[in-house]
Amino acid sequence: MILIMISFMMISGGFVFSLKCKHLLLMLLSLEFMILxxxxxxxxxxxxxxxxxxxxxxxxxxxxxxGALGLSVLVSMIRTYGNDYILNFSLLW
Structure with a gap:
């Protein structure tokens, strides 16, 4: 029973990670959920x-x-661009 719950947690975390790829904070939260x-x-x-x-x-x-590295990237991105939208992030800028 517990293994079914853990596998459901992994699948739901991956599902949220693949669907909510607009905001960096939501992606980091889903990654932390999968790590849990x-x-x-x-x-x-x-x-x-x-x-x-x-x-x-x-x-x-x-x-x-x-988690600390992800939050530092989030803070750096918000200071540079003003928001946490992944689509606004450009490596060529």
């Missing part, structure tokens, strides 16, 4: 196999770094 689903999947796997939980701390550290 991966974290739950990792937790269930490690509990079933009775392994150590040290790798979960490394995974959380990397996901926090990814």
């Amino acid at each position: 689903a991966l974290f739950l999947n990792l937790y269930v796997f490690l509990m079933m196999m009775s392994y150590e939980m040290f790798f979960m701390m490394i995974f959380l550290t990397m996901s926090v770094c990814e």
Whole structure:
């Protein structure tokens, strides 16, 4: 039952990521939702196999770094362009 819920979380996060690609903030939130689903999947796997939980701390550290990097890109984009629309973002400017 829990694996069905985790797979539904991953599918819904990917669905939102592919549909709401207009705003960067919504894309970052859907990526964090998928990372939360991966974290739950990792937790269930490690509990079933009775392994150590040290790798979960490394995974959380990397996901926090990814979130901070995404927010810094969001702040930089809002300061440069005034909004978070992906379609206004141009690398050639």
